[in-house]
Amino acid sequence: MLWVTASWGACFVAIDWGLRDAPVLWFAALRSLIAGAALAVFAAIQQRPLPTGVRSWWLIALLALTNAGVAFAAMFGGVAGLATGTAAVLANAQPLLIVLPAWWLYGEQVTVRTGAALAVGFAGLLVVAVPAGGGKGAWLSILAAAAITVGTLLARRLAGTDVVQAAGWHFIIGGxxxxxxxAAVEGLPRITWTPRFVLVLAFLALVGTALAFWAWFTETLRSPLAPLAAWTFLTPLFGVAFAFVAGADTPAGWTAAGLVLVLAALWVVLRHPNPVAAAPPGRPQ
Known part of the structure; x- marks a missing residue:
């Protein structure tokens, strides 16, 4: 999962660069459509079975709405309205949001130690969010985190459906x-196809989306969700580091303090994982 969180962290810098050449929603749509098309072509080459049944397609449609549609639109809007590092922190609140739903839906128990660690992580996010002013960019980033959380919970129910096909089609539909x-909000796409934009879009769609979410969905089918989601605490660390190296922004003192709390929470969760809950239904494909 380390490479997944690193690629997601780099995505925030890539989004910041790409927004210089493309409007928010069209950029997000291209990311989703290209990722979905790449996965669909790969699945076709390998002759993977298409999803069947109303239930599977309803799940894919809900994933398209949350994990691709709402999440990507809010994430790109958050980067446009905030410093890159701050947006990376707020858009990755998933470990804090997933605990109660995972317990309620899948019976995954949370120890007192893990609950306390996640509370500390939540405090770290507040330390980042409050100085950011709670403006539109901050709330859009938090909305992106909530949408990705819903997507992760839905992905657990994809057991019995080919993961590559499900991931590909949910990105195509969402895109x-x-x-x-x-088209309704921004009009015709006004995109400057610079070499920088092409490279950024290719990285976002193929590495940060197609490959990363394929790996993520596969893990959601076989791992307890709370410890798995805790890995995404590393995403803002990579996001802030990449933003600093790329010269996109310099972390403020509040952002650094919040990251320390978030990373402390991650260390506790991964060092003392939850007891393994009942195995999720079905097997990953």
Whole structure:
């Protein structure tokens, strides 16, 4: 999961660069559509079975709405309205948001130690969010975290459905919805196809989306969700580090203090993982 969180952290710098050449919603739509098309082509080459049944397609449609549509639109909007590092922190509150739903839906118990650690992580996010002013960018980033959390919970129910096909089609459907909204809100796409934008888009779609979410969905089918989601605490660390190295922004003192709390929470959760809950239904494909 380390490479997944590193790629997601780098995505925030890539989004910041790409927004210089493309509007928010069209950029998000392209990321989703290209990622979905790449996964669908790969699945077709390997002759992986298409999802069947109303239930599978409803799950894919809900994933498209949350994990691709709402999450990507809010994430890109958050980066546009905040410093890159701050957006990376707020958009990765998933470990804090997933605990109660995972307990309620899947019976995954949370120890007192883990609960306390996640509370400390939540405090770290507040330390970052409050000085940011709670403006539109901050709230959009938090909305992105909530949407990704819902997507992770839904992905657990994909057991019995080919993961590559499900991931690919949910990005295609979500990207098509984003394109429709972009056309209504932003008009025709006004994109400057610079070499920088092409490279950024390729990285976002193929590495930070297609490969990363394929790996993420596979893990959601076989791992307890709270410890798994705790890995995403590393995403803001990578996001802040990449932003600093790229010269996108310099972390403020509050952001650094919040990251220390978040990383302390991650260390506790991964050092003392939850007891393994009942195995999720079905097997990953």
């Amino acid at each position: 098509a919805g984003l394109a429709a909204v972009a």
